[in-house]
Amino acid sequence: MAADSCSWFPALAVGVSLLKCFFISAYRSTDFEVHRNWLAITHSLPVSRWYYENTSEWTLDYPPLFAWFELGLSQVARRFDANMLQVENLNYASPATVLFQRLSVIVTDVVFIYAARECCRCVREPKGSRDVLSRPSFVLAVLLLWNFGLLVVDHIHFQYNGFLFGFLLLSVAKHLQSQHLQGALLFAFLLNLKHIYLYVAPAYGVYLLRSYCFAQDNKDGSVRWSSFSPLRLLALGAIVTSVCALSFGPFIAMGQLPQVLSRLFPFKRGLCHAYWAPNIWALYNVLDKSLAVLGVRLKLLEEAELPPASMTGGLVQEFEHSVLPSVTPAVTLVCTLLSILPAVASIWLRPHGAQGFLRCLLLCALGCFMFGWHVHEKAILIAILPLSILAVESREDAGIFLILTTTGHYSLFPLLFTPAELPIKVVLMLMFTIFSFTALRKLHSAQGSLLHPLEVIYLLGLVAVAIACEVVFPLSPWQQRLPFLPLLVTSVYCAMGVCYAFLRLYASLLLRREEKPKQL
C-alpha cells in the first residue's frame, strides 16, 4: 500500500463509492417511492402546493430546504426519465428512475466524504511515522466512510442521510477547528434540511452561547459573566434567523406555516415505530407485556379487561399499555428533557472545549433516541457517527463506541428483511465490526483491553440472537404463531446495549468534570 501521507483517503472514498454502486439493483424500501414522490411534487407543482399535495400517502414531511434540494435533483432527473416527475405516477420505478435515484444518493454523499476528510484533519496524530493502517485519521476515515449503518440505510433501504450527516459532521469539524460561525451556519442549514437534528440542537445552542458568546472563562473553568459579547450573539442570531427565513420565509408569507408544521411533526403516530427502536420504550413495552401475561397467569387480571394486544401487530398506531400507565407525547418530552439536562448543564458549567461539546451532542442524540416519541431505529446513527471521532482519541470512548455501534448496527438488521439482502447485511456488518474491533484495539493497544469480559459476553450474545432470528426462527413452527417475536427480541436485546452505552457515556462526561479541575 502506498505509504504516501494522504493518498489513502481518496482510495477509501472511491472504494466505498464503487461499493455503493453494487446495491443499485438491490431491495429498496418505500422510502424510495417517498423520495420519488417528493421529486414529482417539487418539480411539477408550485411552491404553494408543496405542503398541501396528498395524492400519494407519502406527503412531503421534511423542512423546506430539503424540498428545494429535491427540486434541484429533479432538474437532473428530467434527463433520466421525465415520467418519474409526475405526481400521479405512484410507485413508478423504471430502470432509469432507479439508476437516477440511487446515483443521486451516491453523488450527494460527496458532502459526507468532504466532511469526513475535515474530521480526519481534526484528529491528533501521534508522533512518529506509524503504519498507515493504524493511524487514527485512517481509522476514523474508515469508521465514517464505511459505516455499516449509512451504507445499509442510504444505499439499500434508500435515504439521503449521508448528505445530511455530511452537514452535521462538517459543522462538528468546524467547531473542532474553532470556526464557530461556519459551524453554526452549517447546522442551521442542516436543521432546515431535516428536522430530526433538533435532537442535538440543545447541545449546539448551549455550547455556542457558553463558549462563543462568552469569550472567556474564569480560572476554575466556570463562566465569566463579564466577558459576554453581544456582537457575537447578534452574529449567531443573524445567521440562524436568515437561514430559517430563507427556508420558511416563503411559507410564512403565504400563511402556510401551521400546515407546514403539522406535516413536520405528525404526533398522530404512535409511541414506537412499527419495529421498536432499541430504546427505553421498547423495554417499557416488554415489561408491560410480561406483567400482563404474568397477571393473567396468577389470576390477578382478567384477560377480557386488557386492551387487545396491538403492540406486536407491527402497525404504526397508538396503543394502550395493559398494566403500566400509557405514555403520552408530553411524558416523552419531559423524560427527554430531563435526560439531556445534566449533559447540557455540564457543558454550561465546564465546557471542556469542543471535545466537551461533542460529548454533549452525543448525549443529546442518545437521550432523544432513548426517550423520544416515535423514534426510528435509524436515528441511532446520529450518535454513532460523531462518536467515531471520540473513539479514535480515547480508550474509554472506544469501548463505548464498540458497544454502541455493534448493538446499534445490529438493530438495523430488520430494515432489510428480504432473503437476497441477507448475505449483504451480514457480510457488511461483519466487515465493519471486524475492522472497528481490530483497528481500535491496535490504536489503543498500549492501555489494555477495550471491553470488560461481561461486555464481550453481551456482544457475543448478539451472534446468538442473530442466528436465532435469521436462521432458526424462520424454520421453526413459531414463525406462524408469533411472527413478530424476532423483532421484539432484537429490539429488547439491543435496547439493553444502547442503554448501557448511554449510561457509560454519561458517566464519562460527569466523571471527567471532576477530574479536570484537579489537573488545572
Added chain:
Amino acid sequence: MQTWSLVSICVLLAIIARWGVSLNSYSGAGKPPMFGDYEAQRHWQEVTYNLPIQEWYFNTTNNDLNYWGLDYPPLTAYHSWICAYIAKTINPEWVELHKSRGYESTQHKLFMRMTVLVADLLIYIPAVVLYCLYLTDGSSKKKVSIMFCFLLYPGLILIDYGHFQYNGVSLGFALWGILALGLGWDVLGSMAFSLALNYKQMELYHALPFFCYLLGKCIKTGLIGRGLFLLVRIGVTVLATFALCWLPFLAEPSQAMQVVRRIFPVARGLFEDKVANTWCSLNTLIKIKSILSGDSQLYLSLACTLLAVLPSCIRLLTKPTFWHFKLALVNSSLAFFLFSFQVHEKSILLAALPACLLLNDLPLMALWFLQASTFSMLPLFLKDGLLVPYIVTSLGFLFFSIYLLSALDHCSEDKLRLGAYNKLFYWLPKMDLAFIVRWKFYISIAAMVGLSIATAVLIPPPHLPDLFPVLVSTTAFLHFLGTFIHFNVVQFSEPPSRKSQKKSN
C-alpha cells in the same frame, strides 16, 4: 492490524462484490425458448436428478441433447446432481422432469446464485487466499493487496455471478493444483488438476504446462531413481483420479465414448460469435470458414496451437521452476485461446487465472491484460444486462490494482522486464521503453473506455450491425497477442535476479 483481520476484510469485500453482482440479471433471463447458461445449469440439475446415470449423456426421450444437453465432464454432472438434491428439498418444482423447463423465479435465482457462492467459498477463495499468503513475497500488507486484486478480478465475477457459470470451481481446482505444485506437493497438485480437468475440459489449456513442469522436475531429479518414482506416483494419481471420476461410465466403452464425443464437439465451427482470437479477427480480412473445409480448419488450428505452445513448454521442460511454470501457464492458455478450435469468449478466463498469479511479479502487464480480458467480454455482458456491474467492477479493479500494487510508480525497464527487447532490437536506436509502455497503457485504457461507451450508447450504422462487437474483439485480440508475445519473451529472458523467483522445493 493483524494479517488475519486484513485477510478476512478482503475476503468479505470479495463476497460483497460477488453478491452485489449477483443481484443483477443472468444470461437468458426471460428469453424463451432457449434461455441461457442459467437455464443450462438448471436443466442439468433436472436431468441428473431425474435420469439414471447411463442416460445423462445420451439423447433419449427424456433427455433432449439439443436442449442444453450435458457437454461437460462428469464432475460437472455430479455437481449438478448434488445441487439438484438441495433444490428438491427446497422446492421440487425447480427440478421436475420436463415441467421445470425455463423455470424462473426470484427464489430460484437466489438459490442458484447461492450455489455459485458456496462453491466459490469452498474452492476458489481459499485457494486464492492460500496462494497469496504462501507463494507471493513481500510484507503481509503487500500480500493482502495482491489477494484483494486477485479476488476482485472482474471477468470471473461477472461471468460466474452475472452471466451464470461455475468457472470458479474448475479454476479453483486448477489453482489448488498450482498452489500444491508451488509448495512442492506434486502428487496432490496433480490430483487437484485432474479434478479441474474433470470439471471442465477447457482446463486442457493448462494441461501442457502442468505436464511439462512435472516431467521437467522428474528429469531434473534423475529419470533413473527418484525422478522415475515421482513420475510413477504422479501418473498413478492422475489415472486413479480420472478413473474415480469416470467410474460410472467405464462399465461400457460406448458410455465413455459418448461422454468424450459430447465434451469435444468437433462438429461445431472454427469459432462462434465474436471472439477475440486469431480466427475471428482474421475473418474480418479473409473468410476462412468458407475457404477451408471443416477438417482442414481443425488441423490448421491444431497445428497453429501446437506451434504456439511449443516454445514456452520446451523452455519450461528445460527449466522447471515455479516462475517459468507461471509464465508457461499464461502462454499456453493464451496460445490455446488465440489459435485453437471452437473457442468461447469466456475461455479467456483460463488465461486470466495464471495472469492473476503474475500480479505480484509483473503488476502492470498483468493488470493490463486482465483489464483487456474483461473488456473482451463486453458484448456478452451487454447482452446479459450487466453494464452497471461491468463498469463498477472494472473501474474498481483498475483503480485498486494500480493503487495498491503501485503499478505505475515503479515501471522502470528492469521492473517491466523489458531488457530482452533491447537485446532483440539492438540495431535500433536506444529508446526509453518504460516510457513507451506506460503511454501505450494509457492509450489502450482510453481506447477500451471509449469503445465501452460507444458500444453501450451508440447505435451502429444499419449496414454494419456488428461494428462495435468486431471492434471490441479486434482490440482485445491485439491486446492478447501482445501479451502472448511479451510473456513469451519474458519467459525466454533471464529469470528475475531477486528473490522473487520462488523455486519449488
